[in-house]
Amino acid sequence: MRISVIGTGYLGAVHAAGMAELGFDVVGVDVDAAKIETLNQARMPFYEPEFEPLLAKHVGKGLRFTTDIAEIADADVHFICVGTPQRRDSPAADMSAVDGSVDAMIPFLKDGSLVVGKSTVPVGTAERLAERIEVATPESVTVELAWNPEFLREGFAVQDTLHPDRLVLGVNGDNAESILREVYARTIAEDQTPVVVTDLPTAELVKVAANSFLATKISFINAMAEIAELTGADVTQLADAIGHDDRIGRKFLNAGVGFGGGCLPKDIRAFSARAAELGAGQSVAFLHEVDAINQRRRDHVVNLVRTHLGSLAGRRVAVLGAAFKPNSDDVRDSPALSIAGQLHLSGARVTVYDPKAMDNAARIFPTLDYADSASAAVEGAEAVLHLTEWPEFRELDPEQLAASVATKLIIDGRNVLDREAYRNAGWTYVGLGRP
Numbered sequence: 001m002r003i004s005v006i007g008t009g010y011l012g013a014v015h016a017a018g019m020a021e022l023g024f025d026v027v028g029v030d031v032d033a034a035k036i037e038t039l040n041q042a043r044m045p046f047y048e049p050e051f052e053p054l055l056a057k058h059v060g061k062g063l064r065f066t067t068d069i070a071e072i073a074d075a076d077v078h079f080i081c082v083g084t085p086q087r088r089d090s091p092a093a094d095m096s097a098v099d100g101s102v103d104a105m106i107p108f109l110k111d112g113s114l115v116v117g118k119s120t121v122p123v124g125t126a127e128r129l130a131e132r133i134e135v136a137t138p139e140s141v142t143v144e145l146a147w148n149p150e151f152l153r154e155g156f157a158v159q160d161t162l163h164p165d166r167l168v169l170g171v172n173g174d175n176a177e178s179i180l181r182e183v184y185a186r187t188i189a190e191d192q193t194p195v196v197v198t199d200l201p202t203a204e205l206v207k208v209a210a211n212s213f214l215a216t217k218i219s220f221i222n223a224m225a226e227i228a229e230l231t232g233a234d235v236t237q238l239a240d241a242i243g244h245d246d247r248i249g250r251k252f253l254n255a256g257v258g259f260g261g262g263c264l265p266k267d268i269r270a271f272s273a274r275a276a277e278l279g280a281g282q283s284v285a286f287l288h289e290v291d292a293i294n295q296r297r298r299d300h301v302v303n304l305v306r307t308h309l310g311s312l313a314g315r316r317v318a319v320l321g322a323a324f325k326p327n328s329d330d331v332r333d334s335p336a337l338s339i340a341g342q343l344h345l346s347g348a349r350v351t352v353y354d355p356k357a358m359d360n361a362a363r364i365f366p367t368l369d370y371a372d373s374a375s376a377a378v379e380g381a382e383a384v385l386h387l388t389e390w391p392e393f394r395e396l397d398p399e400q401l402a403a404s405v406a407t408k409l410i411i412d413g414r415n416v417l418d419r420e421a422y423r424n425a426g427w428t429y430v431g432l433g434r435p
């Protein structure tokens with residue numbers, strides 16, 4: 001079976017390599033020539049653990065990348081993995097890449113081929129695309145469309161691609177289901193992966209529902225952090241205590257600066273926008289609050305710095321972390337950079353360090369200062385902000401750090417540093433919702 005993957009970003013590039021690892025002949029297509037050139041050299045255009053060895057194993061063998069959409073012509077299955085970012089002018093998803101890629105594919109779709117959407121889209125997109133393909137393809141060519149949403153997490157993308165915790169197959173009939181079962185046969189056999197076979201709108205909705213639930217869980221615990229901050233309670237202990245209840249679970253109850261990235265923030269907004277279009281805005285009105293709580297966490301950290309330093313003008317602030325989460329170089333809607341940017345705009349002199357996301361951060365926030373290491377970033381700092389929980393930040397020695405800073409003030413935006421060790425070394429340690 002031959003496979004094409006359209007869009008080779010964080011999702012598509014790893015999916016293409018994953019398909020090659022499953023034994024298929026794969027072509028990845030993107031409009032970004034630089035990305036394609038990098039991938040064809042078996043180098044990763046973004047940081048993702050375990051990804052480069054997979055590229056090295058397959059590029060030039062079963063896996064190639066191209067900007068020429070015509071090269072999808074002999075593929076049997078085409079995965080759409082292009083971006084669906086937030087529109088500039090509204091909270092809705094920008095569907096131009098999805099629509100544009102489908103239009104570009106249509107002339108090269110052979111009879112009997114299957115187009116499979118993986119991008120996260122507003123419910124109703126699959127039906128709309130199926131019609132678009134049907135109208136534009138000659139009568140002699142039958143093309144089916146399925147939706148197979150992706151649940152991978154950045155930082156674990158390779159493992160999640162090869163060993164997903166479930167597969168959701170949105171199909172209109174047995175043929176598409178059996179093709180997708182063939183694609184994922186090895187995974188299903190080796191891992192006994194649960195497979196949910198459903199219709200197109202359910203498959204689309206499952207994805208935004210999952211991300212909405214995750215975002216809600218994070219904002220729930222951050223709302224508890226707000227109350228904890230006013231009462232002297234400890235939100236980390238609260239999370240442990242409620243997390244012992246299997247019905248609640250401890251995962252995704254880490255309070256702090258909140259969620260960011262290229263998925264949760266834009267997905268809850270796009271879902272709200274789509275629900276409103278459907279006349280069901282009220283049904284997911286709580287997502288506006290989820291978003292608002294999340295945004296408040298960022299403002300809260302800026303206010304904490306202001307409270308401790310008095311004024312921000314000219315004050316030296318070190319920011320540890322730029323990526324939206326550890327083990328990624330992705331800075332899309334990153335809480336760390338958003339806070340760093342706000343402090344900078346308020347007149348602070350902000351120096352950022354991140355183990356992997358420095359280039360991406362500097363592209364988006366060129367006016368911030370960047371240091372080569374955590375210890376260089378904190379040099380002379382009047383406040384140190386720990387905003388992305390890279391393991392190396394946990395290993396910093398509070399005694400050693402104390403010697404470099406101007407003021408021993410640390411705000412732990414992820415509540416994971418050794419509070420006692422910092423306090424014993426003379427620091428003012430400020431957790432979020434944690435006394």
Ligand SMILES: NC(=O)c1ccc[n+]([C@@H]2O[C@H](COP(=O)([O-])OP(=O)(O)OC[C@H]3O[C@@H](n4cnc5c(N)ncnc54)[C@H](O)[C@@H]3O)[C@@H](O)[C@H]2O)c1
Nearest residue numbers: 007008009010011030031032082083084097101119120150
């Ligand atoms: N990043 C994740 O962890 C993840 C996980 C699950 C689902 N998703 C969803 O997958 C989709 C892609 O996300 P991403 O993070 O990979 O985005 P991304 O921005 O990293 O990648 C999108 C890629 O699509 C390419 N592209 C745009 N228009 C194209 C076209 N007409 N033809 C070919 N390529 C085109 C872009 O150049 C880019 O390389 C989104 O809908 C996202 O919500 C992402």
Ligand SMILES: O=c1ccn([C@@H]2O[C@H](COP(=O)(O)OP(=O)(O)O[C@H]3O[C@H](CO)[C@@H](O)[C@H](O)[C@H]3O)[C@@H](O)[C@H]2O)c(=O)[nH]1
Nearest residue numbers: 150151152153154218252253254258259260261263324325
């Ligand atoms: O308890 C927690 C857990 C996460 N986060 C933050 O939430 C954000 C998202 O984290 P995570 O979900 O691990 O990262 P993503 O790679 O964005 O993955 C989410 O978005 C993807 C794209 O849709 C989905 O495929 C995944 O299933 C979904 O977890 C990050 O900023 C985390 O720091 C918290 O603040 N507290």
